[in-house]
Amino acid sequence: MRAPAINRPPRFAIALVAIAxxxxxxxxxxxxxxxxxxxxxxxxxxxxxxxPPWTLANYQSIIGEGQVFTWLMNSVIxxxxxxxxxxxxxxxxxxxxxxxxxxxxxxxFVVVLLGLAVPEQAVIIGRHQLFSTVxxxxxxxxxxxxxxxxxxxxxxxxxxxxxxxxxxxEAALLDGASRLRIFWRILLPLTIPxxxxxxxxxxxxxxxxxxxxxxxxxxxxxxxxxxxxxxxxMNFAQTEGLGFLMAQAVFAGVPTLLVYLVFQRYLVRAVAGxxxx
Amino acid sequence: MxxxxxxxxxxxxxxxSGALFVAPYLAVFVLMLAIPLVIGIRLSxxxxxxxxxxxxxxxxxxxxLLRDPVFLQTAWNTLHFVLLTxxxxxxxxxxxxLTLNNQTRWAAALRAVFFASTVxxxxxxxxxxxxxxxxxxxxxAVLAKVIGRExxxxxxxPALAMPSIAVTTIWWGIGLPMVLFLAALQxxxxxxxxxxxLDNASRTRMLFSITLPSIRRTIVLVIMVGVILQFQLxxxxxxxxxxxxxxxxxxIVLFIYETGWKQWQLGYAAAASQVLFAMIAIVAMVQYWFSxxxxxx
Numbered sequence: 001m002r003a004p005a006i007n008r009p010p011r012f013a014i015a016l017v018a019i020a021x022x023x024x025x026x027x028x029x030x031x032x033x034x035x036x037x038x039x040x041x042x043x044x045x046x047x048x049x050x051x052p053p054w055t056l057a058n059y060q061s062i063i064g065e066g067q068v069f070t071w072l073m074n075s076v077i078x079x080x081x082x083x084x085x086x087x088x089x090x091x092x093x094x095x096x097x098x099x100x101x102x103x104x105x106x107x108x109f110v111v112v113l114l115g116l117a118v119p120e121q122a123v124i125i126g127r128h129q130l131f132s133t134v135x136x137x138x139x140x141x142x143x144x145x146x147x148x149x150x151x152x153x154x155x156x157x158x159x160x161x162x163x164x165x166x167x168x169x170e171a172a173l174l175d176g177a178s179r180l181r182i183f184w185r186i187l188l189p190l191t192i193p194x195x196x197x198x199x200x201x202x203x204x205x206x207x208x209x210x211x212x213x214x215x216x217x218x219x220x221x222x223x224x225x226x227x228x229x230x231x232x233x234m235n236f237a238q239t240e241g242l243g244f245l246m247a248q249a250v251f252a253g254v255p256t257l258l259v260y261l262v263f264q265r266y267l268v269r270a271v272a273g274x275x276x277x
Numbered sequence: 278m279x280x281x282x283x284x285x286x287x288x289x290x291x292x293x294s295g296a297l298f299v300a301p302y303l304a305v306f307v308l309m310l311a312i313p314l315v316i317g318i319r320l321s322x323x324x325x326x327x328x329x330x331x332x333x334x335x336x337x338x339x340x341x342l343l344r345d346p347v348f349l350q351t352a353w354n355t356l357h358f359v360l361l362t363x364x365x366x367x368x369x370x371x372x373x374x375l376t377l378n379n380q381t382r383w384a385a386a387l388r389a390v391f392f393a394s395t396v397x398x399x400x401x402x403x404x405x406x407x408x409x410x411x412x413x414x415x416x417x418a419v420l421a422k423v424i425g426r427e428x429x430x431x432x433x434x435p436a437l438a439m440p441s442i443a444v445t446t447i448w449w450g451i452g453l454p455m456v457l458f459l460a461a462l463q464x465x466x467x468x469x470x471x472x473x474x475l476d477n478a479s480r481t482r483m484l485f486s487i488t489l490p491s492i493r494r495t496i497v498l499v500i501m502v503g504v505i506l507q508f509q510l511x512x513x514x515x516x517x518x519x520x521x522x523x524x525x526x527x528x529i530v531l532f533i534y535e536t537g538w539k540q541w542q543l544g545y546a547a548a549a550s551q552v553l554f555a556m557i558a559i560v561a562m563v564q565y566w567f568s569x570x571x572x573x574x
Contacts (some may be wrong), residue, residue: 009376010480017376020369021390024448027405028394030416034408046414047422093302100295108299115310117561119509121530122554125320125537125547126313149309154302179294208398210512211530215538229400230516233407242408249404253397260396264389267396268456275457275502 028253035059035246042242058247068248070221071228072255077140078213078224079206082147086202087195089148094157094191095183099169109158115151120211128215138219147206152274153198160194161187193266200263201270207256225252320547331544338548348549350524351532354439358510358528361443362450363503369447370454370499375488377455378462388459392452399449399512406445407432407517432518435525442513442526449513450506454499461495462488494568501564505557529553 034042036054062068096102097109127146136142164187172182213227223231229252233245260267321338323331342348373391377384394402409416410431418428431441469487478486489496511530514520520527520535529549537546 008379013372013376017373017387020373021387024390024394024451027409027416027448031405031408042414047419089302089305093299096295096298100298102293102295105295105299108303112303112306115306117558118310118314119505119554119557121509121533121550122317123310123313125533125543125550126316127309128537129316129320129543130308130313145305146309148302148305151306151310179298183298204396208396210399211534215534226398226400229398229404230512233400233404233516242414245404246408249401253401253405256396256398257393260393261389264392268392271395271453272456272460275453275498 031246031249034243035250037243039241039243046242058241058243059251061241061244062247062251067220068225068228068251071223071225072251074140074143074222075207075225078143079203081140081144082206083199083202085144085148086150086153087199090153090157090198091188091191091195092183093154094159094161095187097154097158098161099166099187100179112151112154115149116155124212124215127212131216137216138222142216143213143222143224144206146212147202147209150202150205153202156194156198156273157191160191164190196263196266197270197273200259200266201274203259204256204267317547317550320544321551322548323544324542334544338545339552341545342548342552347524347527348529348532351527351529352552354524354526355508355510355528357439358443358446359504359507361440362446362507363500365443366447366451366454366503367496367499369451371458371496373451373455374458374462375484378459388455391455394449395452397449400516402445402449403513403516406441406448410441410517433522435522438518438522438526442510442517445513445517446507446510453506454503457495457499457502458492461492465491497564497567501560501567504560505564508553508557508560 030049033049033054034046035058036056037049038053038055038057041048093112097105097112131137131142168186168190169182172186177186207224208226209224210226210230213224214230217223217227220231229248232248320331322333322335324334324338377388377391397405407415412418412428412430415428417431421428429437431437465488469491470483473483473487509530510528511534514526514528515531515534518526520531530553533546533549533553536542536549
């Protein structure tokens with residue numbers, strides 16, 4: 001009975017949080033209204049954005065200009081491929097580390113865990129050299145492969161497989177099922193919540209990755225949307241298409257916001273898990 | 278479990294078949310993480326350029342870094358940025374979590390709002406904030422005009438550029454500390470509060486005597502994760518200021534990027550990245566030490 005009253009925050013806290021929420025939303029709304037404004041009107045005075053006329057012209061130019069769509073497709077392909085790849089590799093490895101015995105298992109798992117502590121900056125130069133040596137820059141392989149090495153997925157899946165009662169696979173073993181079958185038909189369906197968490201986390205990681213695609217994809221047709229938006233804002237100071245630029249920001253931001261709204265629960269859990277390990 | 282498997286068949290296959298499950302991941306791990314790491318460490322002891330002509334120079338790159346005023350400036354800038362962002366994000370994240378830790382629909386909506394910016398890419402975030410901060414028609418300038426003030430050139434003023442990038446970053450990343458604190462608050466046993474309420478303890482008293490002590494491990498975690506993340510500052514200054522004005526917003530990672538990919542001094546850039554790696558490793562070890570020591574109380 002009393003608990004709700006205890007947990008109710010004081011009024012000044014609610015007021016401060018409301019103000020903070022306004023600060024969070026205002027920049028997004030500002031960009032949104034700018035994107036609906038004629039470029040020449042904005043050149044004269046950006047505060048004209050608060051009053052009509054508004055227009056869809058900037059969005060029409062995005063659709064007319066093929067490049068942004070190419071980048072969008074690249075982002076979709078790279079993010080989906082990385083997500084599928086990470087789920088597959090991490091599930092196999094997680095099962096192996098959690099359930100099977102083979103020489104060196106403990107040591108290998110510790111090595112993988114140590115990989116969690118290696119920041120991207122420490123490997124990115126070597127990685128870049130590696131891909132230069134085999135001339136694989138500006139390819140989907142180069143954009144996807146490094147992401148598959150993330151140890152976080154293996155860590156998460158190993159923990160998850162360990163939490164599944166062993167009696168389940170022992171019963172199946174007695175029935176004569178092979179390990180692959182136990183993994184694929186019996187245990188994997190039980191890990192769907194973890195798959196969702198890891199999948200959504202990987203998808204966002206891939207979609208928003210900036211440094212690696214920036215140095216690996218130099219060909220304009222191989223840019224991801226994230227890097228493409230950077231390329232278009234490079235000559236920001238001289239731009240005459242402020243509204244067009246803002247429409248691109250909205251265009252790049254809305255897909256992630258939509259995916260976030262749909263998968264909010266899983267994403268929040270994944271992010272908390274990734275930081276907490 | 279090895280026993281039950283062993284009774285079915287025997288020999289090499291049985292001993293090693295389990296390794297087949299981890300082999301695909303390990304192959305990628307070695308190729309994309311272990312080998313690049315070794316290449317990087319080797320490079321840091323050479324003088325390499327675009328064409329890969331390398332000469333072994335031992336620790337020369339490292340001693341050169343320590344004498345390079347630009348690198349020292351970037352190390353200071355990085356620290357400055359960490360100090361501007363991490364304490365603020367910890368306090369704000371905690372305040373948000375404490376206020377929004379309830380079941381109402383309003384709280385749920387606001388939690389979604391505060392986390393939403395986290396899902397945007399750095400390029401979208403910087404684009405949004407440049408349009409807020411630029412003196413020619415930015416939102417801040419428009420608002421300044423309304424109250425009759427002169428617009429401020431936030432990003433080209435040496436004293437304001439780094440704080441502006443810090444504000445942008447806090448706006449971008451405040452969702453993470455908030456959800457970490459929310460998760461921790463869920464774990465605090467409710468009966469502690471109920472007992473305190475019976476004793477007529479004040480809200481402030483409960484905060485300092487129950488809530489904060491119960492989530493102290495999460496407080497440490499949030500600070501350490503924040504330090505590690507913000508040490509890696511890169512995209513915001515690269516896109517918003519280019520490291521200027523006067524190098525005042527150039528962090529270590531931007532130094533690595535420009536030394537490596539603009540000047541093609543890969544050996545020197547690799548050395549700088551090892552220094553950053555060492556700094557991050559130290560913070561991670563402190564975090565590990567803190568979290569494993571906990572139950573001593």
